[in-house]
Amino acid sequence: MASKNIVAKFTDEEKLSKALTRLNDKKVNILDVYGPFATHDILKKVTRESRLPYMAILYGITAIILMFAFLYYTTVIDYPISYGGKPIFSFPPMVVLLFLITILLTTILSTLTFHGRSLIFPGKPADIMDESVTDDAFFLVLDQNYNPEEIKVWLQEDGADEVTEKEI
Amino acid sequence: MNIVFSVLILIGIAAVITGFLTDEKRTWANILLNNYYFISLSMGALLFYSLQFITNSGWSAVLQRVPQALGGFLPVGAVLMLLMFFGLPQVYEWAHHGITETDKLIAHKSPFLNVPFFMIRMVVYFVLFLSVGFMLRKYAKLQDKNSDLKYYERSRYYAQVYIFVGAIFFSFASKDWIMTIDSHWYSTMFGFRNMIYSMYYGTAAIILVILFVRSQGYLKEIKEAHFHDLGRYLFRFSIVWGYLWFMQFLIIWYANIPELTVYYQPRFLGEWQIIFYAELFLNFVIPFIVMMSDDVGKKPKVLLTISIMLLIGLWLNIYMQIMPGAYGPMIFGFTELGIFLGYAGLFMGIVFFALSKVPLIPKNHPYLEESLHHHI
Numbered sequence: 279m280a281s282k283n284i285v286a287k288f289t290d291e292e293k294l295s296k297a298l299t300r301l302n303d304k305k306v307n308i309l310d311v312y313g314p315f316a317t318h319d320i321l322k323k324v325t326r327e328s329r330l331p332y333m334a335i336l337y338g339i340t341a342i343i344l345m346f347a348f349l350y351y352t353t354v355i356d357y358p359i360s361y362g363g364k365p366i367f368s369f370p371p372m373v374v375l376l377f378l379i380t381i382l383l384t385t386i387l388s389t390l391t392f393h394g395r396s397l398i399f400p401g402k403p404a405d406i407m408d409e410s411v412t413d414d415a416f417f418l419v420l421d422q423n424y425n426p427e428e429i430k431v432w433l434q435e436d437g438a439d440e441v442t443e444k445e446i
Numbered sequence: 447m448n449i450v451f452s453v454l455i456l457i458g459i460a461a462v463i464t465g466f467l468t469d470e471k472r473t474w475a476n477i478l479l480n481n482y483y484f485i486s487l488s489m490g491a492l493l494f495y496s497l498q499f500i501t502n503s504g505w506s507a508v509l510q511r512v513p514q515a516l517g518g519f520l521p522v523g524a525v526l527m528l529l530m531f532f533g534l535p536q537v538y539e540w541a542h543h544g545i546t547e548t549d550k551l552i553a554h555k556s557p558f559l560n561v562p563f564f565m566i567r568m569v570v571y572f573v574l575f576l577s578v579g580f581m582l583r584k585y586a587k588l589q590d591k592n593s594d595l596k597y598y599e600r601s602r603y604y605a606q607v608y609i610f611v612g613a614i615f616f617s618f619a620s621k622d623w624i625m626t627i628d629s630h631w632y633s634t635m636f637g638f639r640n641m642i643y644s645m646y647y648g649t650a651a652i653i654l655v656i657l658f659v660r661s662q663g664y665l666k667e668i669k670e671a672h673f674h675d676l677g678r679y680l681f682r683f684s685i686v687w688g689y690l691w692f693m694q695f696l697i698i699w700y701a702n703i704p705e706l707t708v709y710y711q712p713r714f715l716g717e718w719q720i721i722f723y724a725e726l727f728l729n730f731v732i733p734f735i736v737m738m739s740d741d742v743g744k745k746p747k748v749l750l751t752i753s754i755m756l757l758i759g760l761w762l763n764i765y766m767q768i769m770p771g772a773y774g775p776m777i778f779g780f781t782e783l784g785i786f787l788g789y790a791g792l793f794m795g796i797v798f799f800a801l802s803k804v805p806l807i808p809k810n811h812p813y814l815e816e817s818l819h820h821h822i
Contacts, residue, residue, distance in 0.1 A: 318821060335738075362702060370699050373692060 282445050283309065284420040284429060285407075286438040291317050293437035294416045298323040300432055306424045312407060313416040320416075330395075334388045341383035345376050407444075415439075451795035458788010465781040474533035475772040476781055479764050480789040481530065482623055485523040486616075486640070486760070487793070490648020491516035492579060493612050493641075494679075499605030505675055507817035508667050511806055512655050514586060516648065517579055518800030519793050524572040527623075534561055537772045540629045551630055559626055571619045578608045586808065593810040617641045624764070627771040631709040633698070639690040646683035646729075647760045649676060650753040655797065657750055664806055670744050671821045677743020680733060680752060688730040712770045721766050721776070728759035761786065 288294040291313070301308060302323060311324050349372050353359075358366045393399055411417055418438075420429060430441050465473030491513035498506045534541040539552070541561055546553040557563075581604040589597040617637030625636045633639075653676050659665045695714075698706045713722050733752050742748050769776070808814065 331739075362700075364702075370696050373696070 282422065282443045284422065284426060284433075285442050285444045286418040286420075286433045287408075287410075287440040287442075288416040288418065288437070289414055289439055290437065291320060291416060294418060295319050295323065297418065297433055297436035297438065300436060301420070301429075304424070304432075306429065307421055309419040309421055311416060311418050312411045314412060314414060330388060330392060333391050334384055337387040338380050338384045341380045341387075342376055344383075345379040346372070349375060447798065448795070451791045454787050454791025455795070456788075457784050458786075458791065461781055461784020461788060465785070469781070470533075471536045472773050472777065472781055473785070474530070474536040475768055476785045477526070477533065478530060478537055478623065478772070479761075479768050480785055481523060481527045482620075482768075483761060483764055483786075484519055484789055484793045485527065486644040486764075487648055487651045488517050488519045488523060489575070489612055489616050489641075490644035490646070491652055492520070492582070492608060492648075493645050494648050494652065495582070496605035496608040496612065497645075499602045500609055502813075504813035504816035505672060505820040507811045507813040508807060508820075509652070509656060509665070509672060509817075510586075510808060510811070511801060511804060512652050512659070513648070514583060515797050515800040516651055516655065517583075519796050520572075520579055521576055522792065522796055524576060527568060527572070528565075531561075531565055534564070537768075538627060538629065539771075540626065555629065559629060564622065567618070567622055571615050571622075574611050574615055578604055578611050582608060587804060589811065590805060590809045595812060597810075598812055613641055616644065624767050627768060628709055630705060633694055633706075633709075635690065635694055639694060642683075642686055642690060643760070643763070646680070646687055647756055649679045649683060650756040650760075652676065653680070653749050653753045654757070655801075657746055657753075659801070659806070660746075667807060667818055669820070672817075673746055673749060674744045675820075677737060677749055680749070680756075681737035681743065684730055684733040684737065688734065691726070691730065713766060716770075717776050718766060718770060721762055725759060725762045725766060728755050729763060 286297070288297070294311070294313075295317075298308065298311075298320065308324055311320055313320070350367070354367045360366065364371075406412065407417060408415065418433075426443075433441050462473060462477070465476065495510060495513040495517065497503075498510060530537075535543065538559075539545065540555065540559040541564075546556050552559065582601060585597050585601040585604065589601065617640070619637075620640035621637040624640065625632065653673075656665060656668060656676075660668065695710065698710055712718055732755065736742060736748065736752060765782075811817075
């Protein structure tokens with residue numbers, strides 16, 4: 279099958295980092311890296327642009343507008359009450375609510391977006407590609423678009439313990 | 447550089463002399479403003495320095511000489527602040543001769559607010575700040591000569607002391623020096639607020655000094671990741687600034703008690719309104735929005751702009767805390783600008799002198815290797 283991926287197992291993150299540098303230089307598309315712990319170095323070399331922050335700021339702006347509209351409707355239009363001689367529409371007491379609701383809605387909506395985008399939900403069985411990824415091994419996953427034989431040689435050179443082809 | 451500093455100091459002296467010849471009250475208010483401005487930068491930098499020790503931070507080891515040098519202004523600031531003794535009645539209402547007979551509230555507060563006790567408190571604050579600050583400097587110097595870890599432990603011990611001494615007594619000092627100008631008014635969070643502000647602006651001053659020293663070809667070890675962390679400091683403190691600023695305002699606005707609103711009346715509704723909003727935008731709104739993107743903190747040019755803006759913001763902040771009570775009408779002229787330039791020249795001269803006295807990179811610091819390889 280053409281959709282088989284190249285999977286390389288590394289037990290040393292330094293070697294994986296070296297391999298990633300070489301693959302990045304050759305502009306090979308890296309699909310993902312699985313590992314038992316996070317390292318800044320590898321994260322930097324794999325991470326692609328995440329659009330989640332842009333969604334978060336969009337949610338934040340939406341939330342602040344909605345909350346302002348709600349507060350304005352309740353305190354000014356629907357049920358105006360004069361508290362302690364303050365003007366009916368006064369901004370300072372709204373600030374705290376705007377601030378809190380913005381944070382709350384942004385957090386909840388971002389969490390939902392993240393789960394929806396990466397197709398995970400509570401109760402989903404864990405998707406573990408190999409038992410050793412929870413212990414001591416890193417797995418580098420590549421697609422077949424680049425010359426696979428050449429990539430295998432590079433990975434072996436950079437110290438991969440095992441290079442296989444697997445469907446993921 | 448020394449010529450620039452000397453010229454600035456001369457401008458300052460000229461401004462003080464012309465100020466005393468034309469308007470004594472205004473000049474004393476400006477001297478207090480600038481004393482507090484630069485003492486608060488020093489205190490903020492030293493609190494930042496101490497914070498690195500008590501949190502066992504590794505990333506900042508390479509730049510720790512800079513906050514320490516900023517703290518070097520403190521002894522000079524103490525002397526200049528003690529000179530305020532001659533101008534107390536000009537600035538503080540409670541120090542007027544015979545005010546206790548006509549003003550019942552000040553008479554009630556007079557066991558605390560009187561000239562001898564005020565001066566005693568000021569001396570006590572400075573003795574505490576300077577003695578602990580001196581110990582920090584001493585052990586940092588000893589560490590350069592000796593690789594024994596015990597000097598680091600001593601530094602950390604005094605950093606712990608300094609956090610408490612600085613935080614508690616600088617809060618009291620802010621209340622004493624600034625809040626009592628409006629002696630009928632009080633705010634319980636005033637001291638704490640100003641102490642936290644000082645850390646915000648202290649960080650901005652640290653960034654500016656680092657950028658200047660780097661432009662001269664030193665401290666190239668400070669890399670993108672360090673700027674990123676300093677930028678995060680600024681961003682977090684901008685939120686804290688906005689929070690504390692708004693909390694004092696909201697409570698007074700809500701309660702609407704005349705003896706409290708008297709402070710905000712000229713500032714929020716009177717002729718000072720423009721500075722009220724300018725201060726809010728410079729210190730909170732613009733830094734908060736600009737620094738919101740995480741990548742921005744990595745760019746030295748953005749940090750430079752924001753830091754310069756914050757130092758202007760601090761001036762406006764203290765200007766608005768002092769001037770309505772101590773002088774009255776809003777005024778800006780040669781006295782304000784000249785005295786500020788003079789103090790700035792003195793401050794920079796002392797900071798760069800202190801920086802040149804010791805190696806720019808601390809030797810034998812246990813976290814130095816970690817700091818040199820800091821990356822995110």
